Structure formats: structure tokens, C-alpha cells
Amino acid sequence: MVPKSKITFFERFEVDILSGKKTLTIRNEEEKDYQPNTQVNVYTYEQERWFCRLIILRVEPILFENLTIEHARQENMTLAELKTIIQEIYPGINQLYVIYYELVTP
Numbered sequence: 671m672v673p674k675s676k677i678t679f680f681e682r683f684e685v686d687i688l689s690g691k692k693t694l695t696i697r698n699e700e701e702k703d704y705q706p707n708t709q710v711n712v713y714t715y716e717q718e719r720w721f722c723r724l725i726i727l728r729v730e731p732i733l734f735e736n737l738t739i740e741h742a743r744q745e746n747m748t749l750a751e752l753k754t755i756i757q758e759i760y761p762g763i764n765q766l767y768v769i770y771y772e773l774v775t776p
């Protein structure tokens with residue numbers, strides 16, 4: 671596995687990431703290859719605009735059905751909102767990965 675050094679987020683999540691309200695992201699198999707204790711550059715998905723660096727804390731597998739209110743809280747969402755977003759981005763995917771991170775302050 672070659673660890674990724676870059677991650678993208680939809681623009682609408684930028685404020686929550688920069689304010690520290692969103693401290694994890696849930697991705698599929700193709701987007702899970704991040705190395706704990708390394709820093710990654712963060713870009714918007716839409717414009718590929720750099721907006722911060724994150725340090726990857728850990729990556730944990732999770733099944734869609736096992737998502738909890740605690741995951742949602744760390745996404746600054748309700749569980750219903752989180753499940754809806756995941757189903758929109760990764761339709762029909764049950765095996766997912768939780769990527770925990772911290773904002774790197776300059």
C-alpha cells in the first residue's frame with residue numbers, strides 16, 4: 671500500500687473542518703489508504719483548492735449498518751444526515767473506513 675498524501679472534501683465541509691467540528695471522514699476501499707501519524711494536504715473536490723493540512727490519527731474499518739451517533743457527532747451531523755450522505759456518495763457500499771484526523775495548525 672502506497673499511503674496517500676492528499677485528500678479531497680466537498681467544499682461545503684470546509685468550514686467545519688477548519689473550525690475543528692468535523693474530525694473524521696468515512697471513505698470507501700479506494701480512499702482508505704492513509705498512514706497514521708502522517709500529514710496530508712487537503713483540497714476542495716470541486717476546484718482542487720488547497721485549504722489546510724491534516725494529521726491522520728487512525729483508519730478503522732466499519733460496516734454501514736454499524737455507524738453510530740458518535741460517528742455522526744464527529745462529523746457534526748445527525749446519524750440520519752450522515753447515513754444519507756454516505757448513501758449518496760457510496761451507493762450500495764457496506765464496507766467503509768473511518769479516517770480520524772486532526773487539523774494541523776500553522
Ligand SMILES: CC(=O)Nc1ccn([C@H]2C[C@H](O)[C@@H](CO)O2)c(=O)n1
Nearest residue numbers: 678679680683695696697715745755
Ligand atoms: C470529495 C471526495 O472525493 N470525497 C468525499 C467523500 C466524503 N466526504 C465527506 C462527506 C461526509 O462528511 C463524510 C463521510 O464520507 O466525508 C467528502 O467531503 N468528500
